[in-house]
Amino acid sequence: MTKFGTNILQRLPLYLRTLQQLQSEGKAYASGAQLAATLGFESIVVRKDLARTGVRGTPRLGFPIDRLIPAIERLIGADDETVAVLGGVGKLGSALLSYPGFRKQGILIAAGFDAAPERCNLILSGTPIFPVHTLTETVSRLNAKLGILTVPADQAQRVAEQMVAGGIRAIWNFTPAQLDLPEEILVQREDLAVSLAVLLHRIKERNA
Amino acid sequence: MTKFGTNILQRLPLYLRTLQQLQSEGKAYASGAQLAATLGFESIVVRKDLARTGVRGTPRLGFPIDRLIPAIERLIGADDETVAVLGGVGKLGSALLSYPGFRKQGILIAAGFDAAPERCNLILSGTPIFPVHTLTETVSRLNAKLGILTVPADQAQRVAEQMVAGGIRAIWNFTPAQLDLPEEILVQREDLAVSLAVLLHRIKERNA
DNA sequence: TAGATTGTTAATCGATTAACAATC
DNA sequence: TAGATTGTTAATCGATTAACAATC
Numbered sequence: 001m002t003k004f005g006t007n008i009l010q011r012l013p014l015y016l017r018t019l020q021q022l023q024s025e026g027k028a029y030a031s032g033a034q035l036a037a038t039l040g041f042e043s044i045v046v047r048k049d050l051a052r053t054g055v056r057g058t059p060r061l062g063f064p065i066d067r068l069i070p071a072i073e074r075l076i077g078a079d080d081e082t083v084a085v086l087g088g089v090g091k092l093g094s095a096l097l098s099y100p101g102f103r104k105q106g107i108l109i110a111a112g113f114d115a116a117p118e119r120c121n122l123i124l125s126g127t128p129i130f131p132v133h134t135l136t137e138t139v140s141r142l143n144a145k146l147g148i149l150t151v152p153a154d155q156a157q158r159v160a161e162q163m164v165a166g167g168i169r170a171i172w173n174f175t176p177a178q179l180d181l182p183e184e185i186l187v188q189r190e191d192l193a194v195s196l197a198v199l200l201h202r203i204k205e206r207n208a
Numbered sequence: 209m210t211k212f213g214t215n216i217l218q219r220l221p222l223y224l225r226t227l228q229q230l231q232s233e234g235k236a237y238a239s240g241a242q243l244a245a246t247l248g249f250e251s252i253v254v255r256k257d258l259a260r261t262g263v264r265g266t267p268r269l270g271f272p273i274d275r276l277i278p279a280i281e282r283l284i285g286a287d288d289e290t291v292a293v294l295g296g297v298g299k300l301g302s303a304l305l306s307y308p309g310f311r312k313q314g315i316l317i318a319a320g321f322d323a324a325p326e327r328c329n330l331i332l333s334g335t336p337i338f339p340v341h342t343l344t345e346t347v348s349r350l351n352a353k354l355g356i357l358t359v360p361a362d363q364a365q366r367v368a369e370q371m372v373a374g375g376i377r378a379i380w381n382f383t384p385a386q387l388d389l390p391e392e393i394l395v396q397r398e399d400l401a402v403s404l405a406v407l408l409h410r411i412k413e414r415n416a
Numbered sequence: 417t418a419g420a421t422t423g424t425t426a427a428t429c430g431a432t433t434a435a436c437a438a439t440c
Numbered sequence: 441t442a443g444a445t446t447g448t449t450a451a452t453c454g455a456t457t458a459a460c461a462a463t464c
Contacts, residue, residue: 005431009409013401017384031445038386044433047446059439059445077408091303098299101384101401105408146411170411172403176225176309178246186414188407193221193309195380199396200285200313201217203354203378206394213455239421252457255422267421267463421463428457438447 002075008049009076013105014039015049016072023065031062078105083144085168086112087159088151089119089129092174096148097125110142115155132159139166146170153177210283216257217284221313222247223257224280231273239270286313291352293376294320295367296359297327297337300382304356305333318350323363340367347374354378361385 018038022030032050036043050063053071057063073079086093089112097109112129114120120131130138139147147163149156149171156177163171170186173179179187226246230238240258244251258271261279265271281287294301297320305317320337322328328339338346347355355371357364357379364385371379378394381387387395
């Protein structure tokens with residue numbers, strides 16, 4: 001598989017969204033310059049990125065949107081389905097359940113889990129919620145490969161271990177907890193403190 | 209001000225959190241190797257990063273935690289207060305309001321706004337919520353500099369403009385909407401589709 | 417003293433930027 | 441043809457990695 005730096009990878013979904021928008025407006029071609037202007041990137045950056053999709057543009061016209069979209073989807077892995085489960089159906093968890101973008105990227109949240117009985121045995125945004133004590137068994141039955149972790153920080157490690165016991169291969173960790181899991185489990189942090197640090201630094205930089 | 213790449217900037221808050229943890233356990237020194245092991249980084253990376261704080265470590269002992277913490281706080285801009293407002297108090301918005309980490313990083317969410325009357329004129333996690341039509345005036349009165357945007361995508365542009373009219377200088381955009389604002393307004397995207405693309409690619413890479 | 421850890425210098429690597437040729 | 445846009449090659453830049461010296 002092609003290896004990408006995280007930088008280009010972070011831009012690809014933005015191209016994709018813009019292209020889908022343009023396509024829905026009936027456009028057939030998009031130029032790199034146009035994408036750059038919309039997203040606030042340098043046009044040379046866009047041109048280099050688009051070159052990596054393998055789709056050839058035509059001078060003066062731009063790139064064919066209907067070829068670019070599937071090419072980018074494939075690059076960002078949105079072309080095959082990943083079964084996921086959600087641990088913790090609090091405010092953040094239920095916000096994630098109602099986010100329509102996951103389906104577009106090939107993520108199916110097949111089940112949610114919560115410790116609170118009043119949040120269990122109901123269906124939220126199309127996803128059934130089960131008691132957390134059934135997690136390992138359900139993950140295994142669903143053959144889920146991705147665990148989304150939105151439990152309170154002090155329960156993160158325990159719930160993560162239950163996910164792993166059920167066969168989860170990757171965990172998307174929205175808690176600030178530092179997880180200690182086997183080497184082979186991929187953990188991605190989604191850390192507001194991190195994003196905020198980047199933001200504050202950019203603000204300071206701009207004011208300087 | 210010192211300029212940082214986003215990479216080191218993304219690691220600094222993680223060092224900070226780990227160091228605070230160690231300090232609360234009564235430790236006085238932390239070695240780069242120790243931080244690296246905890247966070248899953250290479251130790252040379254940590255050493256280089258810590259060098260940029262200006263704090264000197266002592267061989268065999270490590271770095272003095274009580275000097276490292278304020279140094280990192282200063283680097284990530286957590287040492288002075290930024291007044292923020294929150295646009296949109298839905299699931300995601302109220303999840304953000306209850307996140308304690310913001311205060312630690314010097315962010316004060318002074319007010320929230322929502323279009324739904326039943327969500328207004330109450331206090332959520334210590335933050336008063338007002339009707340969205342008072343946004344511009346309230347932002348101006350509070351002298352808020354950061355707007356956190358968690359409204360539905362189709363209202364993002366309008367609410368962002370109201371924030372800017374009130375004097376907001378930077379917008380933290382949690383919606384997938386592409387904002388079109390004056391040059392001088394700093395916009396940071398917080399885009400789940402982007403994070404998910406990175407995650408999916410890492411999963412594929414690992415399976416390859 | 418021995419050994420672990422920090423600090424520094426150089427090498428490597430990849431991403432970004434620049435310049436310009438090729439093409440429609 | 442003229443001009444806009446893509447494609448390519450080279451230059452620049454910064455981050456990461458490696459190797460090893462300095463220090464407690």
